[in-house]
Amino acid sequence: MSNEDSSLVLVLDVGTSSVRAALYDEHANRLDATFVKNERTLTMTEDGGAEIDADEALNQVAAAINEVLEKAGDEAMHIKYVSASCFWHSLVGVDAQGKALTPVYGWADTRSAKYVKILRESFDEHRIHNRTGARFHPSYWTAKLLWLKTEQPQVFEKVEKWLSFADFLALSFFGEAVTSVSQASGTGIFDLRKCVWDDELTGFLEIKRQHLPRIADDQETFGLNKIIAKRFQHLAQARWFLAIGDGAANNIGASCVTSNRAALMIGTSGAMRVVYEGEPPEEIPAGLWCYRLDKKRIIIGGALSDGGGLYSWLKNNLKLAGVDDDIENQIAALAPDSHGLTFLPFLAGERSTNWNAAARGAILGLHSSTSAIEITQAALEAVAYRFSAIFEQLNGICQIDTVIASGGALRESPVWTQIICDVSKQKLTLPDEHEASSRGAALYALEQAGKIENIATTPIDMGQCFTPDAAKHEIYQKARQRQEEFYQLIYSVQQ
Numbered sequence: 001m002s003n004e005d006s007s008l009v010l011v012l013d014v015g016t017s018s019v020r021a022a023l024y025d026e027h028a029n030r031l032d033a034t035f036v037k038n039e040r041t042l043t044m045t046e047d048g049g050a051e052i053d054a055d056e057a058l059n060q061v062a063a064a065i066n067e068v069l070e071k072a073g074d075e076a077m078h079i080k081y082v083s084a085s086c087f088w089h090s091l092v093g094v095d096a097q098g099k100a101l102t103p104v105y106g107w108a109d110t111r112s113a114k115y116v117k118i119l120r121e122s123f124d125e126h127r128i129h130n131r132t133g134a135r136f137h138p139s140y141w142t143a144k145l146l147w148l149k150t151e152q153p154q155v156f157e158k159v160e161k162w163l164s165f166a167d168f169l170a171l172s173f174f175g176e177a178v179t180s181v182s183q184a185s186g187t188g189i190f191d192l193r194k195c196v197w198d199d200e201l202t203g204f205l206e207i208k209r210q211h212l213p214r215i216a217d218d219q220e221t222f223g224l225n226k227i228i229a230k231r232f233q234h235l236a237q238a239r240w241f242l243a244i245g246d247g248a249a250n251n252i253g254a255s256c257v258t259s260n261r262a263a264l265m266i267g268t269s270g271a272m273r274v275v276y277e278g279e280p281p282e283e284i285p286a287g288l289w290c291y292r293l294d295k296k297r298i299i300i301g302g303a304l305s306d307g308g309g310l311y312s313w314l315k316n317n318l319k320l321a322g323v324d325d326d327i328e329n330q331i332a333a334l335a336p337d338s339h340g341l342t343f344l345p346f347l348a349g350e351r352s353t354n355w356n357a358a359a360r361g362a363i364l365g366l367h368s369s370t371s372a373i374e375i376t377q378a379a380l381e382a383v384a385y386r387f388s389a390i391f392e393q394l395n396g397i398c399q400i401d402t403v404i405a406s407g408g409a410l411r412e413s414p415v416w417t418q419i420i421c422d423v424s425k426q427k428l429t430l431p432d433e434h435e436a437s438s439r440g441a442a443l444y445a446l447e448q449a450g451k452i453e454n455i456a457t458t459p460i461d462m463g464q465c466f467t468p469d470a471a472k473h474e475i476y477q478k479a480r481q482r483q484e485e486f487y488q489l490i491y492s493v494q495q
Contacts, residue, residue: 007080013438014086021064024442036067048110054100076234083445085249086166088186093159112147113357133290135355140188166243175225179213180242185291218294248293253440255460266307266409273301285393287353302352302390308409318372337479339374343382384423385480406436421466431463
């Protein structure tokens with residue numbers, strides 16, 4: 001697999017729907033024989049919860065590490081670094097001994113939705129958004145912490161530290177509650193411009209600095225505590241980098257780390273993001289979020305709660321028969337917007353661009369001859385309209401000339417990729433890189449370790465190219481406007 005003198009990187013890619021792990025060499029090439037992917041799901045509760053037991057989640061990461069080490073065999077002795085990509089916006093409370101007092105709450109947990117209104121009444125949301133990069137929304141710590149403080153005060157008072165899952169992993173493995181700038185920036189209580197916890201918000205939530213993890217320096221590395229080192233002996237001498245946000249890692253792996261390149265990703269959910277070196281925009285567009293990759297790089301974009309998960313939901317609930325290729329061919333045979341339907345793709349609520357936590361899915365224009373394939377086509381087009389709105393706001397500040405796509409949903413659906421291309425009237429490329437987040441975490445660690453000069457200069461094979469159809473774009477523009485008109489009729493949007 002590798003030369004005796006080479007240094008290998010163990011990469012953990014921790015998502016809400018799977019835990020992946022693999023070894024990479026010094027050129028960020030994956031050693032395919034070591035790849036591990038373990039599926040999992042967060043528990044969805046009837047009252048809007050999306051959570052997982054903290055210890056169970058920790059054990060899932062440990063199991064993935066064990067599997068990689070077993071597959072690596074003697075190569076494991078060459079592991080010099082460990083890096084990680086981890087899902088953003090999670091929250092878990094621990095006691096003084098580091099024991100979890102709460103589940104890990106995921107970004108899709110909406111039980112704190114009613115507290116968004118309180119936050120908007122208590123603060124100037126525009127000012128907070130421009131400082132933290134985050135609107136008030138159940139995805140972020142602001143609403144979740146206010147919910148826990150109000151509805152679970154006994155638990156709230158016992159919590160010694162509030163952490164993301166990535167921080168909980170660091171505490172468990174290193175013995176210190178510490179976070180990366182990247183993970184901290186996705187909480188909604190982090191000052192983007194000063195790179196510190198936001199005093200105004202933490203004060204309102206009655207959380208002191210000692211209740212939050214220490215924010216580490218970019219190149220800071222860690223070692224395993226004695227107990228964990230004994231468990232993973234091949235990793236006892238490795239230097240561990242703190243986890244960066246999965247979206248940031250995806251951009252790196254897709255070679256989108258300059259202001260003219262946007263990464264489009266559709267997995268279970270979806271996002272479009274730009275990473276660049278510099279400071280946040282003076283005015284962050286209202287429909288977008290803005291976080292950090294590290295102290296010198298910004299990541300800005302928009303996220304949709306419904307992506308590949310919506311497509312799967314349609315296939316399951318509309319009882320679409322046949323293999324996926326049949327569905328694709330049937331949709332491809334239909335003219336754009338020929339169904340006349342308007343689909344509001346908010347089955348899991350809305351994030352970008354209106355941040356309306358109360359938004360729900362809807363299908364308008366149904367008639368007796370409407371088919372399941374037409375509904376599915378309308379849904380895929382509807383998601384494309386939302387991405388187009390994100391693209392327009394991003395393009396207003398970044399001047400994008402290249403969009404690089406990734407994610408299982410797009411890779412499995414060339415028809416959907418072409419629809420997004422036509423709607424946005426923007427060329428798309430779909431590289432043959434199936435693990436962009438994992439590769440991105442490897443590249444970032446190698447840069448921080450001085451093994452490569454700059455992640456911005458790392459090439460990638462652009463793969464399949466999609467070119468927009470101008471005539472279809474015009475049809476989609478009218479359908480997108482219809483979607484917006486229905487949205488405004490149904491929902492009172494608070495900017």
